[in-house]
Amino acid sequence: MAENNRGRAPLPVGEHCCRGPGGAGSLAPREGDGTMRNITGKQAVYRGTGASGGKVCGTLRFFRRPAAGRGSAPARTVSPAVELSRLRQAMAAAREQIAALHRRALSDIGRQEAEIFEIHAMLLEDEDFGETVAGGIAAGKSAEDAIEAAVQVYTRMLRELDDPYLSARAADIRDIADRLLRILSGEAQEDDASESGSFILVAEDLSPSQTVLLDKSRILGFVTFGGSSNSHTSILARAMGIPALVGVGQVSGEADGQTALLDADAGVLTVCPGQDELEAFRREQARENDAARRLEQSRRALIGRPSVTAGGHRMLIYANIGEGAEVARALADGADGVGLLRSEFLYLSLSDYPGEEVLFDAYRQIVSGMQGKKVVIRTLDIGADKQIPYFDLPREENPALGFRAVRLCLAREPVFKTQLRAILRASAFGNAAVMIPMIVSADEVRRCRRLFDECKAELICQGVDFDARMEFGIMVETPAAAVMSDEISAEVDFFSVGTNDLAQYTLAADRQNPLLTDLCARNTEPVLRLIDQAARAIHGRGGWIGICGEMAADPRLTQRFADMGIDELSVSVPHLLAVREQVLRCR
Amino acid sequence: MKQFTYRIGDENGMHARPAGKLATYAKRFVSEVSVSANGKQADGKRLLSLMSLGAAKGTALEFTITGEDEEQACRTLLRFCEENLNGGE
Secondary structure, three states, X not given: OOOOOOOOOOOOOOOOOOOOOOOOOOOOOOOOOOOOOOOOOOOEEEEOEEEEOOEEEEEEEEOOOOOOOOOOOOOOXXXXXXXXXXXXXXXXXXXXXXXXXXXXXXXXXXXXXXHHHHHHHHHHHOHHHHHHHHHHHHOOOOHHHHHHHHHHHHHHHHHHOOOHHHHHOXXXXXXXHHHHHHHHOOOOOOOOOOOOOOEEEEEOOOOHHHHHHOOHHHEEEEEEOOOOOOOHHXXXXXXXXXXXXXXXXXXXXXXXXXXEEEEOOOOEEEEOOOHHHHHHHHHHHHHHHHHHHHHHHOHHHHOOOOOEOOOOOEXXXXXXXOOOOHHHHHHHOOOOEEEEEEOOHHXXXXXXXXXXXXXXXXXXXXXXXXXXXEEEEEOOOOOOOOOOHHHOOOOOOOHHHOOOHHHHHHHXXXXXXXXXXXXXXXXXXXXXXXXXXXXXXXXXXXXXHHHHHHHHHHHHHOOOOOOOOOEEEEEEOOHHHHHOHHHHHHHOOEEEXXXXXXXXXXXXXOOOOHHHHHHHHHOOHHHHHHHHHHHHHHHHOOOEEEEOOHHHHOHHHHHHHHHHOOOEEEEEHHHHHHHHHHHHHOO | OEEEEEEOOOOOOOOHHHXXXXXXXXXXXXXXXXXEEOOEEEEOOOXXXXXXXXXXXXXXXXXXXXXXXXXXXXHHHHHHHHHHOOOOO
């Protein structure tokens, strides 16, 4: 990782506070200083609001927003026509960048964090903002100056609103403007904010783009001067499960590079803590450090190692993938299989229904690419929220509760059967399984099975090969499916729990609503009980059950899943090794 | 011209997300959609404009819809409010 090149070089970053003495620029407390006194630097205590719980000890690293060429536009003659065309080009480039960030946030962090980029895309296209900028250009300003002026207008407008959440959106306007300014100045993407080592990130607040680009594996916690529990940093910290303290006010620049204890549960940041406080933390940190180092060192060794708990329960670690390109990455990180192949990708990328051959070809490549490991192919899960023009779906007020997934498939049998035939044919090339989403009743399952059997019969008549023992399962993502799991389990080989939808339907809480993040995070128990119920039902029939939603990657739940006898955890590729490690740690 | 008034029941008021959604819905119609609240007027098809209303819980949003598809737009937007801004059941 490149060394910091932004001028004020922070001190070399210690791994954690327990770094040994004597290292160059060691941040560890000097031995021999008074026990109750602070050690290096000036002790300072800051209080704020814990926006995401937890305790951590580490080096403080101040985040510096890249200059973004703000105000540095060279003096030159300005032609409104030229400036307008520069603006248009910058907007087009920004649109693409935001779309890319959206995708990255979706795959790395989750829907809630990703959603902000949908708002960014809308803000970028906003006519008021666009007209203000264009007006500035018409009045003789450069594109840069016109953008900056428009930012001032709208951030002031938002800040003046007596609403902390809306005021916080001023940061989004700033973020979009910085993006445009960077593009205009010829810079590429913003820099990754991190350098090397792990650290507690200290910032005024972070924009969504900055948070997505951060190397999150190295951030131990967040401290922000301002911000609220609605700010992006807070939402991100909760998504990452690391502590965040917000609203601490200005932290002295002297703290940059110093050791600190962050206790978000108590709402306290202690810069240069005392010896006894450190001791307690050190012991805790040492344990975690060991685990982290073990994970790092045994990364390769971990791959292919059966993920068995101390109690002897085996949990397979599968990958969730959305396209063929991810197969290689999944295998490289030791996936035992694919627990969720989102089959929508082919449908979304075409302008008309994909034919059986196109689907077969894509599935075959993935199934054979996984080299005999299981690939669970989820049948089409689209609806009014994932519009595909040629499906010509009626617009719905409430797509999450609407005409989607299996409901749609059962109403459009030819489309469904085309996909089922393609999946069956691909099964001849490896170990495939089929899984039906959004089931609420055993009757739906029976109807699907009937179509599935029809497809098999057709293929047999045509002399086309397929795996006759291919497993047939359903997603448990409605409370109804969990409650009826005793009946439904008689019809299937396996269950796979889609925890995102199951949580949203159980808690009656829109998972895309950032204001409900806390509510969802605090109320996992009802969801877990439904999963337990489904697990008992399917195990009673000799079937297996996996988890393929975000909960599968939550290390705090792994033990609970092991206790329930969950057979498989399917997570996005970046989580594969961490989850495997977590399973090995289970009792 | 169609008009209706909707009092926001949602604890969080009309934030970026519902405002964005509202603008998206409003843009589907050719009719002009104007939303007034707190003595300010906003273009219902523009996100920043809607956000500038700073409409918190309890604010009465006055919708004025004018154009050839105003009937349908009015129905849709009222439905939108009930589903996205009522906050309760």
